[in-house]
Amino acid sequence: MDQNSLPPIQTTARDDAVLKALVGFVRAEALQPGDRLPTERILAERLKVSRNTVREALTRWEGLGLVERRQGSGTYLKAAVSPDMLHMPLTLAGGNDFTSLMHTLEIRRALEAEAAALCAERASPADIAEIKRKLDIMEQAFRTRDGMSSEEDWEFHQAIYRVSGNPLFEQIIAAMHELFHRFWEHPLGVRDFGHASFPYHRTIYECIAARDPQGARAEALKLIATVEDDLKRGAAKLKLSSQT
């Protein structure tokens, strides 16, 4: 390890300075997600700050999901870091599960439609082939496992976001996706949740392949609409069962 890439801290605002130095260190060492950071004791010594200060800084990063600490093992990078990162903790408070789920879907409806349209505008032949490949995998998984294809389904969508050329789509929708699935432990009693959305994956693909942005947007909206319908059905069923 290059010890010169961790110079001592100078001014006030200690823990922020620690994080800034750590960003520089990660870049200098070209650390990838999964790599281990220096131990807290070493960081404290190199940066000439107390170990507690290092810990406060790492606690911040841990809260942002940038880093994972494992006692007895070390602190590991969980995501790529860069000097000009913007951290925006989304807070979804109050309300019942149904309301929160609908909120994530409203965001997805807006972004899925836009991403699909941009994808249809910008997709190269190679991009279209890649999306087709993901679609085939997903349809195959759907048939063999009788509707349980959430993983392959998600990869199909991710391919579209990537081809849209705007990395923000994937990041934000991924956040919505994760937010959605945190409520998802109890599928609201709807066994065939998501079945209705199946055919629209192919129609979205066809619109993209045909370079038809408006069509892709419309099909994406239909897809989200089916999920919203499933959700409403589940909520109605839940309300019914809770009244007994």
Added chain:
Amino acid sequence: MDQNSLPPIQTTARDDAVLKALVGFVRAEALQPGDRLPTERILAERLKVSRNTVREALTRWEGLGLVERRQGSGTYLKAAVSPDMLHMPLTLAGGNDFTSLMHTLEIRRALEAEAAALCAERASPADIAEIKRKLDIMEQAFRTRDGMSSEEDWEFHQAIYRVSGNPLFEQIIAAMHELFHRFWEHPLGVRDFGHASFPYHRTIYECIAARDPQGARAEALKLIATVEDDLKRGAAKLKLSSQT
């Protein structure tokens, strides 16, 4: 073997327990945003944990924007807290180039349109009056200060997001707004940046007041389009000037 049948066991979670207790305290005391929390020393004593542990917990909340610490003064609540809060840290890799700015606008285009449509669907008469008020303030500021009304402009939009009933709109668009404005100090040489968007604020309001979701969506799209045009003009001018 079903790997999910052996989840990792939970061993220690001191600071999480502190936050849980703090949520209960805030509820029991009915603390509102702006109120002061007990001092770290008192919390440490009451909860029978070290002050360091309390600090780590508060650092987490500070990172989530739930709390603000002021040295010498105290720790203050910044947002409402509830036991069923869900946090999703969103870290966006920023860029200061033209492409990154366009990316933030693509997201805004999708979300502004959806938020305006939802707002038109759901706005109560009181909501409409509030939006009108913000519009008047903004138009007044625009005329008296000759186009410099970014602050009031932003408040007008925020009112729309709030009325949409989905807090995620405001949070995500705020992130895009900040990402955009981080590089807007020099508006790419376009002096009247944003002027063209002015009339659409009123047309959006009129569609909302008329409960016309599709109209509101269309007007919001036009508004973003003018900003995109301004950006493209600025980029072209910049490219021209850098070639001299």
Added chain:
DNA sequence: TGCAGAAATTGGTTGGACCATTGGACCACT
């Protein structure tokens, strides 16, 4: 009464200590 300075309060930092967990080294036994 008004206000400057002292004193108390509070978050920020330090250094040192000990605990709990982890992971590797080593070893005995099969």
Added chain:
DNA sequence: AGTGGTCCAATGGTCCAACCAATTTCTGCA
């Protein structure tokens, strides 16, 4: 060779007792 057991150093988690720096509150003099 493989399995399980024991030991040990490394590492994050917690605790303590100070002191520092910013802020607020109180006090006493003009």
